[in-house]
Amino acid sequence: MHLVQTMAYVGQEPWHGLGSQLTPHQPLEVWAKQAGMNWSIESSDIRYASSENGINSIHAYPDQRVLYRSDTKAPLSVVSKRFHVVQPHEILEFYRDLTEAGGFELETAGVLKEGRKFWALAKTGQSANLKGCDRVNGYLLLATACDGTLATTAKLTSVRVVCNNTLAIAVGHGGDAIKVPHRSKFNPDAIKRQLGIAISSWDGFMDRMKALSECKVNGNAVEAFFQRVLTYPTSLALDSNASSLNDRAIKTVQQLYAGHAKGAEMASASGTAWGLLNSVTEYVDHHRRARSVDHRLDAAWFGQGAALKQKAWDEALLLLS
Template sequence: MHLVQTMAYVNDTPWHGLGNQLAHNQPLEVWAQQAGMNWKIEESEVRFVAGSTGLGSIHAFPEQKVLYRSDTKAPLSVVSSRYQVVQPAEILEFYRDLTEVGGFELETAGVLKDGKKLWALAKTGQSATLKGCDRVNGYLLLATACDGTLATTAQFTSVRVVCNNTLAIALGDGTGAVKVPHRSQFDAQAVKRQLGIAISNWDGFMARMKALSERKVSDETAEAYFRRVLTYNAGSTSDRPVSTTNDSAVKAVQALFGGQGKGAEMASASDTAWGLLNSITEFVDHQRRARSDDHRRDAAWFGAGATLKQKAWDEAMKLVP
């Protein structure tokens, strides 16, 4: 079963062939239609029937409301009455000035989980090439959910072209992402003002990528790195925490690093810390066990996979001066 319900894209076909391909520089109205985002999130107060026969009296529950799609009337979630909705149109509209005058280009947009999660991804125009023609492009991801799983999040992301691996551009200072909880009103211009600080982060991120690509590592260093990244807190006994290492995952990423990974043989990645990091991102984005490719991508952008990639980045940065 696909989590992706509808999607539009330009350039290469993403996500195992799903989606409607668009020509470049289409207006947002075309994106809304082709990405399946031309509907609204409606809301209604929660009501219930008191009585076991189904013929009892109807009562309201004012602290909660139901969110549903305007087109199909399909329910999306039950949320607090204070919950602030972010509409599908707002996700696309966020990019209007960025694409019209800012040099950005929308690349994918769509609907996950029947409308419970919405996203759009745009190329920023920023790019870097490491030794051996290893190209990394900058993107801006905006996503929201109405099922309680995600604050509205604007996140700078990098994509390594050779393998389509994604990595959040987070430099430890928190400016790579802006999160707006649903108890607050989503103010697109305020978010973009905050992200204005982060656009300059690309140069710092590029310098760190270059440092990783120039740091040679031994087999022993590689194994120690993978074990640090893939060791989890498995709970605790009465006196101390218990950790466990995912040995099958360690074996998988060692194989990717050893030459099976896409781009593993490139000068930037072969026996380098950049290669270590990309072995983890390829594993998370394309190989990690999941119910489906879509569940894996959801986790890689927003969930446990994203957390694992951040850990891999932090550990990689310890390897460079």
């Protein structure tokens, strides 16, 4: 079963291999159609039928409502009356001034889980070159869900060109994203004001990338790094501190680091902390076991994969101290 319902992109085929290609600089209306985002979320009261003594009656359930697609009428979720819906067109409209006057360029947009989750990703125009012509570009991801699985989330992310590995960039001191829970109304201008400050985070991120690319690591440090990153807590009832080492994953990332990863031979990555980090990000984005390519995309951006990459980033920075 695929998570991706529809998707559009410009440029090279995305790393997940999904979607239909657009020519650059298309208006948002074209993006909405080609990305499958030209519909809206509608809502209805929940009603149920009961029968007593042969008499049927209809009752309302006042505390919740059902959300459904305007085009297919397919149900999406059941939410509380306090749930604030963010529409697909609002995700694209967020980028209008950024693309028309701010130098941003939409690169992918689409719908996951039959409409329950949707996103758009734009190139910010920021980039950095590490030694050996290792280029990293900056992006802004905006995504939301109407089934309670994701707050409306704006996330700065980087993409390493040679391998299309993705990595979130810290937004100020508030973690790697700006999140608006659905109990609050989505205010795009407020998010942009926060991002206006956060865009400067790119400079600090670039400095750390360069430091990682110049930080040489030995065999003991490599092994310890992978063990720290790929040791997971377990749910053993008798031991709240129990953990488990993912041997299969460690073997894969060791091979990637040793030269099998794209760009592993570059001066920036070979024998460096940057190479260690990218062996984990490549594992998450391209090799980690998943039910499908689009399940891997969902995890790499929003789920366990994103958390694993963040853990690798934090551990890599410790190597600089």
